[in-house]
Amino acid sequence: MKNDQKQSFLALAREVLHIEAAAITRLAAQLDHTFSRAVELILACQGRVVVSGMGKSGHIGKKIAATLASTGTPAFFMHPAEAAHGDLGMLTDKDILLALSNSGESDELLALLPALKRKGVPIIAMTGRPQSTLATEAGIHLDASVEKEACPLGLAPTASTTAALALGDALAVVLLDAREFKAEDFALSHPGGSLGRRLLVHISDIMHAGDALPRVQSGCSLKDALLEITGKGLGMTAVCDAGGELMGIFTDGDLRRTLDKTLDLGGLRIDDVMARQPRTIEAHRLASEAAHEMEQHKINGLLVVDRDGHLVGALNMHDLLKAGVV
Template identity: 60%
Template sequence: MMSQFDYKSVANKVIDIELQAIEHLKQYVNDDFTAACEMILSCQGKVVVMGMGKSGHIGKKIAASFASTGTSSFFVHPGEAAHGDLGMIESGDIVLAISNSGESSEILSLFPVLKRLNNKIISMTGKPSSSMANLSDIHLQITVPQEACPLGLAPTSSTTATLVLGDALAVSLLEARGFTAQDFALSHPGGALGRKLLLKLSDIMHSGDKLPKVTADTLIRDALLEISQKGLGMTAVVDEKQRLTGIFTDGDLRRILDKRIDIHTTQIGEVMIANPTSVSPDLLAAEGVNIMQEKSINGLLLCNDDGELVGALNMLDMLRAGVM
């Protein structure tokens, strides 16, 4: 039997409480927030994020967001730091310490060493009068009106507020640095954006024996064999120096058949499309897609600076490469 418990009402209540926590957070985006951004922006080292328990999980995400948006950062577990990992922190680094209570003993025990190393400390706590807040160079407040947990025990609204403030820091620094989509792609070469922004046509083009090409004196029937064998739905037409002179596609075949042209006696040079669109193999794949869409063509021919044919590809190659 279906349960009569109203799960949806509880879920909506949680969302409402956490939305209230985020809205409440805006008042803490103040001069201290600006000072924290400027301190990080001028940092010559890394931002080392610390946190215990749920704060640690949120801290790992904040460190990852920093790292992928132009702020060099990594996470260090406070417990491990006390047993050797503190050596990962250098004097030019900034420590971002996260604790809702501001009384995390594992983090506070590291403060004397961090001070001796001349590390600047930014703390994020829900208690502005806490030990961490008082001992830090800058304190960012993350106080929430209430936790979404009805027992008031499980960190819910507080961890959400911490995560949001961390995102606010990361994005503020991103914009202040002028961090671009190309910069983002360099740190995400395996992602979809990396493929779109870093992949060149030369990385996915067909070349060598896989490149469909014939000369102008080739009979249409033989050119069709080349098209069929290479599987790109087209063939380039080149001169004796391998310079591009024309193109013949599946669509062109349909047109000449309508005109009852004899494919067994007619040379491809008589029916090819002369001076076809060609681009450099160094062009970004994303730009190649734009050209193909603008010109309503299904394939591209790639030539070097001397006009010599070096590669070819079609829209299916773009799809396989994840560019579209």
């Protein structure tokens, strides 16, 4: 392939991106009070936002519906052609229809208007033609018009779909902010994703407790402590007094440091070699906080305590990796 042809590819690609970026910039400038009206209408909605559109507008509509649903505004996508054959029954007078059509003249959407108005469903239209039938028939019109498409033929929806998608994102984010939607709320809609795991998994969900908690009594031999570490497989053991109060911790790292000083371990007691101020974390805190604590202090494990400081569990970096927190 010739170099000048490669440069031509790059030049056209850059032009497409410049045209689409300009379309979004122009969209921001043409926003007016109707956008605020749309936000207020959706905030007052007691039902769901039903998004609909044909063709490329339908694809954009699906993404907008998904974004709304995941950011605190109940929403779903309804195909307009299927709506005309029964799916319109999914809408109630408590719902809102967000209809997307660049031309504003999509037959499948216009065919729904009489039934929608009879059902009393409020309509927000997002089109590229403010004088179109859909725009004028809707209660609120969001202007998503662009000066030109990025397609050299002026045929394939490119800048117009980008503008509609950006406008949908703006709507979702403003609604999110108005609802005081938080990261924890977002995580509840994404329990299977990495964000959900970071925000929903608590230390108490993944820690080793009960018989799985490595623990020895103060005064025991180092040999007994090593057996406990090996048996529980966490690379550490808690050391407690006769009453169960936490006294210290002994880890694989402590063992290596002990061996640097002496190879004669037979006469050592755990109290001679344990670390007396172990780092702990409370069970109710997020597992992601445990990961931060371990990374900050360059350690591989933590002992877990309850709100009163009593030992209740232990976890290590492997537990966090297994839970998908890190």
